[in-house]
Amino acid sequence: MKTIRPLILTLLALVLAACGKSGPASPPTATTPASAEPKKLSLFCWSEYVPQTIIDDFTKETGIKVSVENYSSNEEMLSKLLAGGGKYDLIQPSEYTIEALIKDGQLLPLDPGALTNLGNIAPEFRAMSFDLGNKYSVPYMAGFVGICVNTSKIKTPVQSFADVFVPANKGRIVVLDDAREIVSWALGSIKLGINDVTTENLALITPLLKKWLPLVKVYDSDSPKTSLKNGDVDIGVIWSGEAALLYAQDSKFAFILPDDGAHLFVDNMSIPKTASHPQNAHLFINYLLRADVSKRISDAFPYYNPNLAARQLLSTEQLANPASYPPAQKISVMQTFRDLGQLSATVDELVTQIKAKGK
Amino acid sequence: MPEPTRQSPTALGLDPRRASWKAWLLLAPLLVWLALFVLLPTILLIVTSFSNRDELGRVVYSFNWDNYRRCFDPTWLSIFWDSIVYALLATFICVLVGYPAAYTIGRASPANRRLLLTLVMVPFWTSFLIRTYAWISVLSQEGLVNSLLLSSHILPTPLSMMYTPFAIVLGLVYNYLPFMILPIYTSVEKLDNSLVEAAYDLGAGPLRAFSRVIIPLTRPGITAGALLVFVPAIAMYAITTLMGGGSNPTIGEVIQNQFTRARNQPFGAALGVLLMLLFLVCFFVLGRKKNSAHPV
Amino acid sequence: MTDSTLLGRAHFFRLPDGPKLVRWFCGSWTALVFAFLYLPIFLLVLFSFNQSKSGFVWEGFTLEWYDALFHNRVLLQAFGNSLLIGTISTACATFLGTLGAWLLYRYRFPAHRLMETFIFVPMIMPEILMGVSLLVLFVLFSLPLGYFSVIIAHITFTFPFVLIGMQARLEGMDPSLEEAALDLGATPSQAFFKVILPYLVPAIASGALLAFSLSLDDYIVTVFVTGAASQTLPLKVYGMVRVGLNPQLNALSALGIVLTMFLVFVSERLKQPTPGETL
Numbered sequence: 024m025k026t027i028r029p030l031i032l033t034l035l036a037l038v039l040a041a042c043g044k045s046g047p048a049s050p051p052t053a054t055t056p057a058s059a060e061p062k063k064l065s066l067f068c069w070s071e072y073v074p075q076t077i078i079d080d081f082t083k084e085t086g087i088k089v090s091v092e093n094y095s096s097n098e099e100m101l102s103k104l105l106a107g108g109g110k111y112d113l114i115q116p117s118e119y120t121i122e123a124l125i126k127d128g129q130l131l132p133l134d135p136g137a138l139t140n141l142g143n144i145a146p147e148f149r150a151m152s153f154d155l156g157n158k159y160s161v162p163y164m165a166g167f168v169g170i171c172v173n174t175s176k177i178k179t180p181v182q183s184f185a186d187v188f189v190p191a192n193k194g195r196i197v198v199l200d201d202a203r204e205i206v207s208w209a210l211g212s213i214k215l216g217i218n219d220v221t222t223e224n225l226a227l228i229t230p231l232l233k234k235w236l237p238l239v240k241v242y243d244s245d246s247p248k249t250s251l252k253n254g255d256v257d258i259g260v261i262w263s264g265e266a267a268l269l270y271a272q273d274s275k276f277a278f279i280l281p282d283d284g285a286h287l288f289v290d291n292m293s294i295p296k297t298a299s300h301p302q303n304a305h306l307f308i309n310y311l312l313r314a315d316v317s318k319r320i321s322d323a324f325p326y327y328n329p330n331l332a333a334r335q336l337l338s339t340e341q342l343a344n345p346a347s348y349p350p351a352q353k354i355s356v357m358q359t360f361r362d363l364g365q366l367s368a369t370v371d372e373l374v375t376q377i378k379a380k381g382k
Numbered sequence: 383m384p385e386p387t388r389q390s391p392t393a394l395g396l397d398p399r400r401a402s403w404k405a406w407l408l409l410a411p412l413l414v415w416l417a418l419f420v421l422l423p424t425i426l427l428i429v430t431s432f433s434n435r436d437e438l439g440r441v442v443y444s445f446n447w448d449n450y451r452r453c454f455d456p457t458w459l460s461i462f463w464d465s466i467v468y469a470l471l472a473t474f475i476c477v478l479v480g481y482p483a484a485y486t487i488g489r490a491s492p493a494n495r496r497l498l499l500t501l502v503m504v505p506f507w508t509s510f511l512i513r514t515y516a517w518i519s520v521l522s523q524e525g526l527v528n529s530l531l532l533s534s535h536i537l538p539t540p541l542s543m544m545y546t547p548f549a550i551v552l553g554l555v556y557n558y559l560p561f562m563i564l565p566i567y568t569s570v571e572k573l574d575n576s577l578v579e580a581a582y583d584l585g586a587g588p589l590r591a592f593s594r595v596i597i598p599l600t601r602p603g604i605t606a607g608a609l610l611v612f613v614p615a616i617a618m619y620a621i622t623t624l625m626g627g628g629s630n631p632t633i634g635e636v637i638q639n640q641f642t643r644a645r646n647q648p649f650g651a652a653l654g655v656l657l658m659l660l661f662l663v664c665f666f667v668l669g670r671k672k673n674s675a676h677p678v
Numbered sequence: 679m680t681d682s683t684l685l686g687r688a689h690f691f692r693l694p695d696g697p698k699l700v701r702w703f704c705g706s707w708t709a710l711v712f713a714f715l716y717l718p719i720f721l722l723v724l725f726s727f728n729q730s731k732s733g734f735v736w737e738g739f740t741l742e743w744y745d746a747l748f749h750n751r752v753l754l755q756a757f758g759n760s761l762l763i764g765t766i767s768t769a770c771a772t773f774l775g776t777l778g779a780w781l782l783y784r785y786r787f788p789a790h791r792l793m794e795t796f797i798f799v800p801m802i803m804p805e806i807l808m809g810v811s812l813l814v815l816f817v818l819f820s821l822p823l824g825y826f827s828v829i830i831a832h833i834t835f836t837f838p839f840v841l842i843g844m845q846a847r848l849e850g851m852d853p854s855l856e857e858a859a860l861d862l863g864a865t866p867s868q869a870f871f872k873v874i875l876p877y878l879v880p881a882i883a884s885g886a887l888l889a890f891s892l893s894l895d896d897y898i899v900t901v902f903v904t905g906a907a908s909q910t911l912p913l914k915v916y917g918m919v920r921v922g923l924n925p926q927l928n929a930l931s932a933l934g935i936v937l938t939m940f941l942v943f944v945s946e947r948l949k950q951p952t953p954g955e956t957l
Contacts, residue, residue: 065905065906065907066906067906070916070917070918070920071917071918071920075750075751075752079751090905090906090907090909091752091906091909092904092905092906092909092913093913093914093916093917095642095916095917095920096642096643098439098641098642098643098644098645099641099642099901101438101439101645102439102641102642102647102810103813103902105438105439105440106813106814106817107817108813108816108817108820108821108822108823108905109823109905109906110822110905111906123437123438124438126437127437127438194542197627200623200628201643202643202644203643239629240545240627240629241545241627241628241629242623242627242628242629243623243627243628245920246919246920249518250522250544250545250627253518253522253523253524253525253544254522254523254524254540255522255523255542255544255545362437364437365435365437365645367643367644367645368640368644368645368646368649370644371639371640371643371644371646372457372644375457375461375631375636375639376457378628378629378631379457379460379461379464379631380457380460399784399785399786400785400786401781401785401786401787402785405781405784405785405787406787408777408781409777409778409781409787411774411777412774412777412778412781412797413793415774415833415834415837416793416796416797418815419812419815419830419831419833419834420796420797420799420800420834421796422815423808423811423812423814423815424799424803424811426811426814426815426818427803427807427810427811430811430814479711479714480711482703482704482707482708482711483707483708483711483712485704486704486705486707486708487708496883497942498708499884499887500887500938500942501712501715501942502715503887503888503891504719504935504938504939504942505715505716505718505719505935506891506895507891507894507895507934507935507938508719508722508930508931508934508935509895509897509911509912509915509916509919509927509931510895510897511897511912511915511916511919512722512915512919512927512928512930512931513718513719513722515919516718516719516721516722517718519718519721519725520717520718520721526721556714556715556718559711559714559715560891561888564843564884564887564888565842565843565846567884568843568846568847568880568881568884569846569850571880572847572850572851588700602846602849602850603846606842606843606845606846609801609842610801610839610842613801613802614805617804617805617806619806620897620898634804634806637804637806637807638806641806641810647810650806650807650810651807651810654803654804654806654807657802657804658799658802658803658804658807661802662795662802665795665798665802
């Protein structure tokens with residue numbers, strides 16, 4: 024009897040606690056104290072985009088154990104996230120994917136009170152059209168798509184996408200293996216906006232693509248710098264961060280932002296509404312927003328850092344890299360991608376068709 | 383210890399036993415597995431292939447033939463055809479390259495046999511991506527072959543080998559060769575030596591003995607190997623993209639794109655179902671040939 | 679002494695092809711095939727000692743990458759996951775495949791052909807479709823994505839490979855082997871374990887090897903059915919390779935190769951008196 028009584032009491036207490044917890048008025052919100060959550064965080068991010076040392080240091084500082092899963096395209100992330108079962112606390116979608124996820128009600132509104140370092144972000148990145156005022160997302164890193172030229176091999180000046188796709192460059196071109204990107208360049212070069220993707224406009228650019236794509240030797244979104252570095256191609260339309268790495272190794276690789284349709288992409292941190300550790304996710308976002316931490320991301324991946332405080336910590340060399348930090352007036356006119364929805368399949372089909380026929 | 387007979391198994395006319403309840407019990411794990419993890423996913427896939435999708439690419443279950451109708455567009459058919467050609471070429475080269483090696487391994491002493499067999503597999507215990515990237519360091523313009531050719535003045539300008547159909551086929555052959563060698567080895571290993579010797583005794587030369595006795599006796603291995611190479615090679619996409627540079631799209635890449643870029647799972651599923659039907663046809667054709675080839 | 683070893687001893691390195699020329703051709707051809715298989719491996723090992731972080735130019739000897747590798751907790755953990763998943767799924771796949779091949783060979787079941795066809799579906803299903811359909815299935819069963827889901831997926835796509843190899847071996851088996859054992863008074867299960875199983879050992883060994891290699895190397899199916907905790911080596915490697923070949927990965931491959939070679943040679947030494955066992 025002596026031993027049973029405390030047991031019953033404990034059980035009762037547990038049952039009461041459970042009832043209180045499952046009461047109707049306590050949905051998981053970001054405002055409950057962080058101590059209520061187990062020290063775990065499940066991060067679903069782009070591969071090789073969040074340096075491991077930063078994750079390790081976060082664990083050291085907070086005791087929160089981070090498990091990381093990677094993806095290599097927004098759609099890959101979407102298909103796993105929307106299927107459920109993965110239980111991710113933090114995802115890293117690009118701008119047009121954020122737009123679609125917000126529209127579908129898939130994201131948890133962020134708690135501004137928990138993001139004390141949000142002020143480090145440059146004002147223009149706090150007013151992005153896909154998520155005005157960072158209600159659902161915080162920019163992680165931004166960048167551009169532009170032209171990278173091996174100037175020791177290609178002597179003619181290159182200013183626009185049309186200059187890349189000339190017969191003289193046949194078999195010497197690498198481009199991103201991304202139908203949406205390719206279509207946006209063609210739209211830009213006939214003076215249309217990168218988001219003016221309609222069936223009629225696609226028909227307009229088809230002849231242009233039929234001229235361009237047979238000249239391409241390599242399609243690679245993952246590591247377009249490899250073929251440039253190995254000398255298998257001499258010119259390419261690639262991510263600015265990749266071009267920055269090439270330039271840092273050898274200044275013969277020039278980066279040009281063409282006037283006809285270069286665009287800005289923004290990768291963000293967001294919390295899915297199904298997250299089981301939203302407070303820890305806020306802690307991690309706020310940690311990434313710290314100037315010293317964000318600076319280390321720039322060291323590893325020299326894209327355009329939206330974190331102004333971090334940019335002040337960068338070396339003059341890093342800031343002088345033309346692929347990482349091009350002139351401000353060029354950036355101010357750039358647009359970001361809007362979500363295409365069902366049309367993305369049409370875009371993919373068009374480009375695949377021309378690719379297959381272009382051999 | 384029974385003496386090995388010189389008759390082929392079918393010649394003995396041994397009928398398989400009728401299955402007893404014990405046999406059923408033993409087969410149960412396999413059946414459950416097949417039902418849960420093969421049959422059910424296949425049904426899900428077929429259902430998907432007749433469905434629609436929403437803005438975010440989620441499957442909206444419905445019934446229409448649109449996805450299949452789209453599959454027969456000339457674009458996809460020509461990509462299908464190219465993929466078949468690459469896979470056939472890779473299979474053929476794998477047989478040519480792999481057969482003599484498998485034969486030699488199968489005729490070595492038991493200890494050497496196991497050693498050589500393991501040596502065939504060891505490279506494949508590193509990631510196929512790392513192996514494929516290693517080939518880039520051999521074939522690219524600043525790679526091993528070109529620097530050797532240039533420095534020895536055999537060639538004035540570097541050869542362009544990466545990102546060509548040659549590179550694709552080489553990548554496929556390299557990655558699937560062991561899947562050809564293993565089953566041929568298994569066949570060679572159990573090859574009855576006295577049959578071959580009898581061929582010699584009856585005056586057959588090495589070529590004749592090889593084509594009339596050894597090849598027919600090891601045909602099950604060749605068939606199994608061809609299936610093991612051809613089937614995955616046709617749907618492969620990572621190697622073809624890395625080595626081919628993506629300018630020769632394969633059907634595997636197209637299917638992959640429906641899931642990872644185009645947000646069109648139903649169409650990807652429809653292409654996949656057609657691909658599987660093609661494989662089933664191959665499988666039955668090869669299976670029939672195998673059976674009819676037996677009474678030697 | 680098992681039957682297979684007797685057979686093996688009987689033609690101990692006796693190529694029945696008569697002329698030396700044929701033997702010479704086969705030998706040198708095999709050597710060339712091995713050179714082809716090992717050329718990239720050799721380069722990987724070489725580059726793992728190269729000071730240059732990228733590119734193929736030799737810049738001097740270093741052990742830096744090995745040091746970095748041993749401190750790369752993420753890769754080491756992923757490697758552990760891969761070994762665990764590979765071992766468990768290989769054991770299950772070998773069991774399912776061996777038993778299945780034998781039962782389908784020995785007994786006649788209703789819907790026999792249909793069963794055989796379904797066994798080959800995982801082999802012919804493009805990996806990405808298998809990944810996606812299994813993901814849908816696991817979500818349907820509300821099975822959380824993790825070790826368990828990955829192991830199920832790996833067993834599903836490896837066991838047919840074991841089974842097909844086993845069938846090739848069984849097709850060439852002398853059916854009177856089992857009859858004779860039964861005539862001599864063995865029970866059916868004794869006949870299976872004492873006669874059939876030893877005969878199947880080479881096929882079991884190569885099947886298990888194949889299954890393990892496939893499991894260890896799989897990226898496409900795993901990526902769909904894994905959770906954040908059960909990340910395997912190929913997933914982590916793929917992420918690293920995407921941004922160009924990292925010397926740490928060269929070091930990893932070199933270590934993997936050396937380690938497996940070492941294990942093979944040790945097991946050869948240990949198992950010298952009892953050939954015919956699994957590797």
